[in-house]
Amino acid sequence: MIEEIEMTFDEVLSYVKTKVDVGDVLEISYNRIFAPGEVLGFTEEDDMTGEGFRVGLQLNGEILNQSIEIDFNEIEDDLIEMRHITDEKELIIEIL
Numbered sequence: 001m002i003e004e005i006e007m008t009f010d011e012v013l014s015y016v017k018t019k020v021d022v023g024d025v026l027e028i029s030y031n032r033i034f035a036p037g038e039v040l041g042f043t044e045e046d047d048m049t050g051e052g053f054r055v056g057l058q059l060n061g062e063i064l065n066q067s068i069e070i071d072f073n074e075i076e077d078d079l080i081e082m083r084h085i086t087d088e089k090e091l092i093i094e095i096l
Contacts, residue, residue, distance in 0.1 A: 004092045009076050012095060013053060016072070017042070020084060026057065027083035030075040036060045036083075040067065052076075 007015065020026060020039060027036040037057030045053050052073025059066045072079075084091045 001088075002090045002092065004094070006094045006096050008096050009079060012079065012082060012093060013072055015084075015093070016055065016082075017053065020055075021086075025060075025083075025085040026055065027085070028057075028070060028075075028079070029081040031078040031080075035068065035070065037068070043069070045073075 016026075022039050022041055024039050025036065026039055027034070029035075035057060037059040040056035040058050043051075043054040043056070045051065052071045054069050054071045056067065056069045059068060079095045081095060082093045084093065
């Protein structure tokens with residue numbers, strides 16, 4: 001089942017922190033980048049370094065560096081859409 005909703009950036013960040021689990025698939029579209037992959041883990045904000053909440057992804061595809069980490073603070077202004085895929089459902093989130 002595919003569901004589509006709209007959220008603000010803060011709602012998206014809260015959603016990722018509470019609803020996304022390791023092993024789920026996230027497809028993140030920001031700026032001109034499309035990053036689809038399986039969630040490997042999460043890293044909380046770090047006040048000492050100024051880094052924001054980060055999600056580690058194992059990208060779907062055949063590239064040299066298949067494992068990346070996305071800092072949500074860095075993509076806040078460029079985030080366009082996110083798709084969360086689990087065994088039960090697929091949720092498309094459009095960022096307002």
